[in-house]
Amino acid sequence: MSTLLIYNGTVLTMNEQNEVYTPGYLYIKHDQIVEVGPWPVNEEEGRHLLQTERQIDAGGKAIIPGLINGHTHLFQTFLRGVSDDYSLSDWLRQVIWPGSIAMEAEDFYLAALIGCIENLKSGATYIMDHHYVHTYEENTEGVLRAMLETGIRGHLARGGVDLSYEPKLREEEEQIFARTDSLLDRWQGNGSGRIEIAMGPLNLYGCSRPFLERAARFSQDRNLITHIHVAETSDQIENTLARFGLRNLELVEAVGMLGPKTQVVHGIWLDDGELELLAKYHASVIHCPVSNMYLASGVARVPEMLSAGINVALGTDGPGSNNCQDNLEVLKFTACLHKVHHLDSTLLPAMKILEMATRGGAKAMGREQDLGTLESGKKADIVIIDMQKAHIAPVHRVSSALVYNANGNDVHTVLVNGQIVVDQGRCTFVDEEEIIKRAQARVDRLRDQLAKEYPVYGIRE
Template sequence: MSGLLLRGGMLIPMTSREAIGLGDILIQDGRIAAIYPGGAPEEVRSSVSEIRNVAGQLVLPGLVNAHTHAAMTLFRSFADDLPLMRWLKEAIWPAEEKLTGDDVYWGTKLAIAEMLKSGITTFADMYFFMDQVAQASLDTGIRAHLSRGMVGFGPSAEKALTESAAFFRQYNGAGDGLTRVWLGPHAPYTCSPDYLKRVMALADELGTGLHIHLSETATEVDDMTKQYGLPPVELMDSIGLFERPVLAAHCVHLNEKERAILVEKGVGIAHNPVSNMKLASGVAPVEALRQAQAILALGTDGAASNNNLDLIEEMRQAALLQKVHLLDPLALPAYEALEMATIGGARALRWDDEIGTLEVGKRADLITINLQQPHLCPDHDPVSRLVYAAKGADVATVLVNGRILVDQGRLTCMDEEEVMAKATAAAYRLTRQ
């Protein structure tokens, strides 16, 4: 029998807490072929082509980074400790004007290296030179949900529509389904309602969804309300944006009506706690949204505003932030934070039919985490250990579509030293001239 058997791990399938336990997983043709609670029978063990002993490790679905700007690794630790609009206008936007496709390729590969090594198997990206982002993703084997950023004013507005359509037609479904393309209108403050209606029409023509920033700062909400008479989420609802698949990043400043709209319309909400804290954007009402059964995911945002892409850290920070903000230790429990990073992310990206849980028939996107370390001892609760004590560096093995991309903590899909050298050279040229 061909296939890979992962043997003896502590399975966290994310189908229910009750399903957690020791077991084996059989992977064939890029998919989960069988799950054996307690262990595979002898006839399977004796006939499979490869067995990997993962005893002493957690085995769970790959993590989903539901919102980032991957190539912004080039601006990591550049222009820190500034408010959002000063940070953008005085530092980031001027540097980004000098970006080339080659810069974005190497910046994206650097992000992918970091994400894979910390257990992220899928990422949702919005940026520029997206053909280079797609190529970096295909070259490394990661699962990618990509959107070309669109700004609805100035000379780039028409170009953004044309290039987004061409990007969709070239890359949607590429890499045996590893790549999906949505449209990426940046935000209501950079895309007018009239422009957004054109983006929506294009999305309907292509049969795809929309990735957008919403209600990230109080200033944005105030400005939109003064200009249009409605806050961002209500404004987007009034023009019909949510009648199609939408991935909304941030959603920090929401009124009660807006929270209800996001839940009713099934909008995927990508919460970015570390970026929101670092830029002092505010605290998103995650617990209230969770109680209302919203589709909640986790994102890192770009490395320029985080400053890492460690989604395990993001889980812990999301949970702790809700607890201290609400003065409630029961807010956002560990298992629910893990759901946001796995099946929640898959749902937000409308990919939960293929990824997000360990189930027979789903894609073999999964990770293992080495528990044999002092900071993860003793073994009282596997989920609490993962969310509150683990770190990205604890990831041992990463598979995407059944292909091993990280083996014992080492990348198998790229030359890590080359990637860091190329990305560093690009970063210096962009920020030191």
């Protein structure tokens, strides 16, 4: 499709002025937004708008930039809901590690397909997938194929650990870097620029210092984002203090990994000095409030980060610790978590939450020049949300309704790169029903395989 007009809806541009057009329109040509403004337009000036190949009447709907899911683990769609009520370490040992080791290469592809569908249908046009299970060489390719086939904009952080951790998930250092280079050669810029590769050391407690130092040089030499779990639990702080005499972010700085292209995932247990480091190096934090509550990891210092000028983006985290990837749901959890934690209902107004989910995400990905807002010249990554639902309407303020009322089931239409990938709530690139049917059959076999050794997999209540 070369031209498209979306009109008559409420347009939240999320630009620097947070302009809102009620109603407004977007004129799209190929993969770019050409015009955005109030509707209706002067008949003579707007004659070209009515000659577009397709027109979408967005009356009663909100039109926003595509949300950016700054952190997930797509393979975990196969492991969500196996069991709740675990600490992070027990959850990894009893659920995630055995499940991921038992998964076959085809499982990673199917799990990622479902994960991409779920993200698109809940308003995320861009995902950062932290993929760290390499039991089969084809696993990573399967995740990237899923991104390509569903039409989503996907960034894969090639994860790995060389030291502690579950032995079957550990890799040799040479293999990690050789395979990351191979992914860059084959996948970087694929899908008309939709697919990108990042460096993703999984965490600090599973990596040696020489590996982290090499990862930092590798990313700098290739101009890559570095995406890493940092300070998710208090135990992780004790680990790096015991091993190196440094707190988590102090270690990230010491190995040369901290900079504008660094994404600090979680960052819950950072102290004042570490917040100063984030601001000094212009690194971004990926905040995952649902996962942090689900695993009782703690509450990140997001209001303080924002006050210090630190860029904060939002993520669902993997569906193993969420247990879904509803990107609209994350908005409400973000707002409510920090209000109740600080006993301050004035914190994080609705537009600030939306900024983190759009502009904040784009900045974290180094894409603020072409993503994150609805402006002329930006990529046509757009989400249309139906506001005429009993749990939303009547609407006083669209920004409030989006944050506190809407959920993924309200997403009507999604565009990525100017292509309609969700149309009236249905994915257009793939067959959802067939994928879910195949995935359920694979998961049923996986549970039967694991139930004898790991009783949690045998519970079917």
